[in-house]
Amino acid sequence: xxxxxxxxxxxxxxxxxxVTLSCSPISGHRSVSWYQxxxxxxxxxxxxxxxxxxxxxxxxPGRFSGRQFSNSRSEMNVSTLExxxxxxxxxxxSLTRFGPLHFGNGTxxxxx
Amino acid sequence: KNEVEQSPQNLTxxxxxxxxxxxxYSVGISALHWLQQHPGGGIVSLFMLSSGKKKHGRLIxxxxxxxxxxxxxxxxxxxxxxxxxxxxxxxSEETSGSRLTFGEGTQLTVNP
Numbered sequence: 605x606x607x608x609x610x611x612x613x614x615x616x617x618x619x620x621x622x623v624t625l626s627c628s629p630i631s632g633h634r635s636v637s638w639y640q641x642x643x644x645x646x647x648x649x650x651x652x653x654x655x656x657x658x659x660x661x662x663x664x665p666g667r668f669s670g671r672q673f674s675n676s677r678s679e680m681n682v683s684t685l686e687x688x689x690x691x692x693x694x695x696x697x698s699l700t701r702f703g704p705l706h707f708g709n710g711t712x713x714x715x716x
Numbered sequence: 717k718n719e720v721e722q723s724p725q726n727l728t729x730x731x732x733x734x735x736x737x738x739x740x741y742s743v744g745i746s747a748l749h750w751l752q753q754h755p756g757g758g759i760v761s762l763f764m765l766s767s768g769k770k771k772h773g774r775l776i777x778x779x780x781x782x783x784x785x786x787x788x789x790x791x792x793x794x795x796x797x798x799x800x801x802x803x804x805x806x807x808s809e810e811t812s813g814s815r816l817t818f819g820e821g822t823q824l825t826v827n828p
Contacts, residue, residue: 637814641757647802647818660812692757702806702813705749709758 606630608697608708616714622683625711629676629697636678637705638670641692650693653678654701685715719743722803722819729826735790737822739803742784747813750777750788751802753821759802762788793826800824 609628617623629636637660638650649662653672670680676697682689692712696705721740729735739748750762763770763777765786770777774793779786790797800823804816 635814637812639816646820647804647816649815649817652812652814660810660815662815694757694759696759696814698814700813702746704764705761705814707751707759707761709756712757 608695608706610693610695610708610711612711613709614712614714616716617685619685619687619715621685622681623685623713624679624681625693625695625713627678627680627695627697627708629678629695630706633697633699633706634676635698635701635703636672636676637696637698638678638680639694639696640664641694641710642688642690647694650680652701659701682713687715689713690715720803720805720817720819722822724822725820726823727825729793729824731794731826731828733793733826735793735797735824735826737788737801737803737824739786739788739819740784741786741805741817744808745784745805746808746810747806748779748786749804749806749816750786751804753800753802755799762801790824795826795828798824798826 635654637652641647652660672678692710694710696707719742752760774791776789800821802821803819
């Protein structure tokens with residue numbers, strides 16, 4: 605069974621641009637959650653999607669958004685990139701909203 | 717102030733030693749996760765527990781709900797156990813199990 609797949613693995617963008625990251629969950633998993641990891645703030649919860657609906661959002665500005673498709677694949681978008689958005693973005697999938705989490709390898713975003 | 721406290725921050729051990737990493741949290745939780753992160757960035761979920769004790773191979777996780785404390789033990793440590801170990805909790809009042817609050821992590825180095 606394939607694990608959680610995140611694409612791309614690495615991304616370099618310029619301040620002011622926007623970026624879209626993709627996450628394909630384990631087959632059958634309906635919950636997808638996103639996390640940001642930076643050296644200064646550590647790991648922080650971004651949002652959770654379940655059945656194509658955002659169920660929860662962390663304390664991030666509106667520049668951070670996402671969506672989930674009918675096949676449970678999820679994308680997150682960051683608009684008007686800032687230098688502080690440079691981070692490792694991780695996604696995790698779960699069979700249910702309270703089940704064990706399975707993480708992807710992350711997308712490392714660098715904003716210059 | 718981080719609501720999930722881990723100790724120690726750094727730990728160096730010799731191969732074969734018994735290792736303990738501690739995690740304390742502040743209020744009631746629905747679940748506590750122990751995660752492992754290798755230098756590449758990907759995260760592996762080791763345990764998800766809400767009470768008692770779980771064991772998987774050389775790893776043991778315990779939780780004391782009354783004391784709001786959990787420990788991760790590694791028996792017969794090996795250099796391949798070198799990684800960052802992260803404790804994360806889902807607070808009881810949260811409506812999602814994936815809305816986690818993370819500890820700062822423990823960097824474990826096991827020398828041969």
